[in-house]
Structure formats: structure tokens, C-alpha cells
Amino acid sequence: MGVARAGFFLSLVLLWQLLWSRGLPAYVLSPLEIGRHFGEALGSAELYEHAWASLGRSLPGFAIGTFFGALLGLAAGMARWFDRLFSPVVFVTYPVPKIVMLPIFMLWFGIGDLSKVLIIALACFYPVFINAYYGVKATPAILVWSALNMGARRGTILRRVVLPSAAPMIFAGMRVSLALSFIVMFAAEMINARSGLGHLIRVAENSLRFDLMYVSLLAVGLLGYAGDRLVRFAQRRLLAWQEHAA
Amino acid sequence: MTPVFQRLLPFLVVAAVLVIWEAAAVSGLWSKLLFPSLGSIAYEFGVFLITPERLHEAWVSLYRALGGFALAAVVGILVGMLMGRSKLVAGLLDPLFSGTYAVPKLALFPIFIFVFGIGSLSKVALVFLECLYPIVIMSYHGARGVNRVLLWSAQNMGASRGETLRRVVIPATAPFIFAGFRVAAPVAMIVVVITEMVSSADGLGYLVTYSLSSLRTDRMLAVVVVIALIGYLLDKAVVLARDRLIYWEKLDTYYV
Numbered sequence: 001m002g003v004a005r006a007g008f009f010l011s012l013v014l015l016w017q018l019l020w021s022r023g024l025p026a027y028v029l030s031p032l033e034i035g036r037h038f039g040e041a042l043g044s045a046e047l048y049e050h051a052w053a054s055l056g057r058s059l060p061g062f063a064i065g066t067f068f069g070a071l072l073g074l075a076a077g078m079a080r081w082f083d084r085l086f087s088p089v090v091f092v093t094y095p096v097p098k099i100v101m102l103p104i105f106m107l108w109f110g111i112g113d114l115s116k117v118l119i120i121a122l123a124c125f126y127p128v129f130i131n132a133y134y135g136v137k138a139t140p141a142i143l144v145w146s147a148l149n150m151g152a153r154r155g156t157i158l159r160r161v162v163l164p165s166a167a168p169m170i171f172a173g174m175r176v177s178l179a180l181s182f183i184v185m186f187a188a189e190m191i192n193a194r195s196g197l198g199h200l201i202r203v204a205e206n207s208l209r210f211d212l213m214y215v216s217l218l219a220v221g222l223l224g225y226a227g228d229r230l231v232r233f234a235q236r237r238l239l240a241w242q243e244h245a246a
Numbered sequence: 247m248t249p250v251f252q253r254l255l256p257f258l259v260v261a262a263v264l265v266i267w268e269a270a271a272v273s274g275l276w277s278k279l280l281f282p283s284l285g286s287i288a289y290e291f292g293v294f295l296i297t298p299e300r301l302h303e304a305w306v307s308l309y310r311a312l313g314g315f316a317l318a319a320v321v322g323i324l325v326g327m328l329m330g331r332s333k334l335v336a337g338l339l340d341p342l343f344s345g346t347y348a349v350p351k352l353a354l355f356p357i358f359i360f361v362f363g364i365g366s367l368s369k370v371a372l373v374f375l376e377c378l379y380p381i382v383i384m385s386y387h388g389a390r391g392v393n394r395v396l397l398w399s400a401q402n403m404g405a406s407r408g409e410t411l412r413r414v415v416i417p418a419t420a421p422f423i424f425a426g427f428r429v430a431a432p433v434a435m436i437v438v439v440i441t442e443m444v445s446s447a448d449g450l451g452y453l454v455t456y457s458l459s460s461l462r463t464d465r466m467l468a469v470v471v472v473i474a475l476i477g478y479l480l481d482k483a484v485v486l487a488r489d490r491l492i493y494w495e496k497l498d499t500y501y502v
Contacts, residue, residue, distance in 0.1 A: 008338045027360040081255075088256035095481035096474040097436035099443075100451075103458045103466060107280055179348040186350045187440040191455075197353075205356040213356055221349040228348030 027210050037211040038218050051219055053195035057113055058185035061120025066177055068121070069128030070170055076129070077136025078162065090129055098123045099187055106192065116188045123184045124177035131173030135166030164241075171235040178231055182224045197223075282464035290468035300453070304472060307442065307450040310366055311434040311480070314373025318430060321374075322381030323423055329382070330389020331415065343382055351375045355441060369441045369449075376437045380429035388422025389415060417494070424488040431480045439473060450476075 020030035189198025204212035442451025457466035
């Protein structure tokens with residue numbers, strides 16, 4: 001299987017390279033050329049600066065959104081009055097594209113990083129909230145009853161029963177949120193920023209620097225991929241007791 | 247708590263937010279630009295609903311979102327089910343989809359502009375690409391998890407491959423497909439709005455940036471309300487279609 005897979009991808013890249021040498025429009029670069037430009041960019045400071053600026057927006061946003069999503073999601077899953085009060089608002093606003101709030105956030109919090117971090121946090125809040133909420137709801141009642149029977153207090157039940165049972169769902173939500181944080185970060189930077197990978201790709205587009213375009217594309221792709229692996233790695237480490245931690 | 251009061255609770259939150267907003271607007275502490283009064287937003291919303299040009303912008307956005315979504319649905323179900331039913335296809339395509347899942351496809355937009363032009367096509371193509379992932383992943387997940395006993399029984403009773411597909415695999419996968427739809431529908435709207443905000447001369451996203459640059463925050467917020475409404479209604483439409491079509495299984499899609 002591994003050989004077939006590697007062969008499949010290799011032949012895709014080869015086909016691309018071949019098609020390119022037969023003459024494709026100027027905006028399609030060959031894999032070799034993209035690799036060369038990327039290698040060059042890795043040697044200069046510019047790419048790191050922009051990648052750093054992007055991460056400085058997406059990671060705090062992701063952290064804030066995930067934190068409040070997990071906290072409020074757990075609370076809504078456990079406390080009925082809070083569920084009634086808060087959950088309907090979350091579920092109704094869930095399908096609304098949060099990025100439209102960016103212009104308003106720019107007015108309220110300035111056009112600097114704060115508005116971008118907050119819009120990313122807002123977008124990251126939803127998947128984690130919903131997953132934490134359903135994670136708590138899916139806790140087998142019999143486990144809670146047994147814990148109660150054995151004299152566990154509320155705090156103990158939360159820590160030893162509810163949290164472990166909801167954790168896989170919360171991690172699934174975090175994976176979605178992470179992907180979302182990169183999308184929103186990139187969008188916000190394309191719309192309005194003076195640094196970051198999204199800004200870099202707009203500069204490249206405006207000056208027809210196709211090499212730079214592919215470099216920033218590859219960089220944001222690699223960041224997204226690395227972040228996803230990191231969340232999955234953390235999940236495997238933290239939830240090692242779970243049999244099929246996907 | 248009486249049942250009536252319980253039902254009213256969420257509205258209390260909304261009402262509180264609106265009251266705070268209006269208070270901020272009336273107080274005069276902030277410029278009208280930051281917190282336009284609810285009345286002026288409602289007025290602009292009303293104007294939106296009766297102005298054909300504005301409604302046309304909404305239609306443009308909706309048609310891009312739905313076009314990309316429909317394409318992604320057709321291709322995504324096909325690819326996802328193929329992956330679920332064939333080890334070979336899954337082995338080849340699964341790394342492709344799970345590897346690029348967390349990569350923002352939005353980054354391709356500048357290249358799409360060069361390939362498909364600056365009009366609707368590049369936006370529809372990007373909506374297609376972003377919607378494809380959840381639909382493929384959910385249909386793959388569903389088609390792979392079809393109960394073996396059901397498949398064996400069907401084969402035992404002499405069902406042909408086509409019949410097995412139609413009577414067993416598709417019904418078993420359908421709830422998952424709708425779960426994918428439910429993730430993809432908001433994504434479609436997000437991508438349309440973003441691409442229109444980044445580069446466009448029509449659509450709701452453009453209207454947002456245009457209203458902002460002409461310092462009409464009230465108009466901008468009215469457009470935001472329209473976008474929110476469309477996002478909400480799209481989700482409701484998917485849920486309605488699911489409940490009509492999949493009568494045999496009550497599946498909460500957030501939960502899968």
C-alpha cells in the first residue's frame with residue numbers, strides 16, 4: 001500500500017512537471033521551481049517575519065477561543081440553567097460567518113492585531129463549545145451515578161468522570177478550530193494587514209510575483225499541517241488511555 | 247422555573263445585548279460610527295429589503311455559495327463513497343485529504359483569480375474546494391462504517407452490487423452525508439463573503455467593505471444582519487431536507 005501511495009503522489013508531481021515543461025501559463029510554476037523559490041525564501045529573513053506575524057495572530061486567537069469554548073461548553077453541558085440561557089444563542093449564531101464581524105471589530109478595537117486576534121478567537125470558540133457541550137451530554141449517566149453513589153463530590157465528578165469523557169470530543173473540536181484559525185487569520189490578513197502571510201500573498205499578487213505567491217501559499221500550508229499534527233500528537237499523549245484516539 | 251420562563255431565557259440574553267447596544271448608541275460616549283442606533287440599522291435593513299440593487303447583491307452571493315456547494319456535494323459524495331467502499335481509492339486519496347485538511351484553501355484564491363478570472367468563477371471554485379473536504383470526509387466515514395452484517399445479508403439474499411449500493415450502502419451513508427452538508431453550508435457562506443471582501447465588485451461581502459469605506463456603519467451592520475440571516479436559513483434548509491429525506495434515523499449532526 002505504501003509503495004502504491006508513494007508512486008501515486010510521485011506520478012502526480014511528475015505529471016505536473018511534465019505538463020509544465022510542455023508549456024503552461026506563467027502563473028503555474030513547476031514543482032521544482034516552487035521548491036527552489038521556497039528554499040531561497042527559507043534562507044532570507046522576510047518569510048520568517050511574516051510567518052511569525054501570522055502565528056502571533058492565529059495562536060493567541062486560537063488559545064483564547066478554545067479556552068472559552070471549552071469552559072462555557074462544559075458549563076452549558078453540566079448546568080441546566082446556563083444551558084437554557086446560553087446554548088440557544090450559540091446554536092443560532094453558529095452558521096453565521098463570523099468573518100463579517102471583522103470590519104466592526106476593526107472599528108471597535110482598531111486595525112491592529114487586537115481586532116484580528118479577537119475575530120479568530122470568536123471563530124475558534126464555536127466548534128470547541130459545541131463539541132465540549134455534546135461531550136458532556138454524551139457522558140454515560142451510569143458513570144455519574146456510580147461516582148455519586150461512591151460519595152464523590154461535584155468537583156471530583158467533574159475532574160474524574162465528565163472531563164475524561166468529554167476530552168476526545170473537545171480535541172476533535174480543537175482540530176476544527178485550528179484549521180478555522182488559519183483560515184480566518186489568512187482572510188483577515190488579506191483584507192487588511194501590513195504583515196503576515198496573507199499580506200505577503202496579496203503583495204505578490206499585486207506585483208505579479210508568482211514565485212512569492214507560491215512561497216507564502218506553501219508556508220501557510222506547512223503551518224496548518226504542522227499545527228494539525230501537533231494537536232493530534234497532544235491528543236495521543238494526553239488521551240493515551242483511550243483505545244481509538246483517532 | 248416555569249416552562250414559559252425557560253423558553254424565554256435565551257431571548258433575555260439577546261434583549262440584554264440589544265439594550266446595552268442601544269444604551270451605548272444613545273449615551274454619546276462613542277461616535278455614532280462605532281455604535282449606530284438600532285433604529286438606523288433597522289431602517290437600513292428595511293431599505294435593503296425593498297431596493298432591487300441590494301437584493302441583487304444578495305442573490306449574487308447566494309448563487310455563488312449554492313453553486314460551489316452543489317458542485318462539492320456531487321463530487322464529494324462520489325469521492326467519499328468510493329473511498330469508503332474501496333481500499334485502494336481510500337489508500338490513495340485519504341492521505342491527500344487528511345494531509346491538506348488543516349491547510350487554508352483560501353490561500354489558493356490569488357492563484358484562482360489568475361486561473362478562473364476575477365468574476366464569479368474563481369469564487370465558486372474556492373467554495374467548491376472548501377466545501378469538498380467536510381463532505382468527502384463525512385461520506386467516507388459513513389460509507390466505511392456500513393454494518394458488515396447488513397452487507398453480508400444483502401449478498402446472501404442475492405442482491406446485486408447495484409442493489410446493495412442502493413438499498414444498503416446509500417441509506418447507511420446518508421445521515422453522514424447530511425452531517426457533512428451541515429458543516430459545509432456555513433463554510434460556503436464564509437468563503438463567499440471573504441472572497442467578496444478581498445476582491446470583488448459585487449455581492450454582500452463587497453457591500454460590507456463598500457459601506458465601511460463610505461463610513462456608513464449602519465448600512466454595513468444591516469448587510470451583516472442579512473449575511474447572518476442567510477447563513478442561518480441555509481443551515482435550517484439543510485436540517486429540513488435531512489429530516490424530510492432521512493426519516494429512519496434521527497441523527498444529531500453536531501454529535502457525529
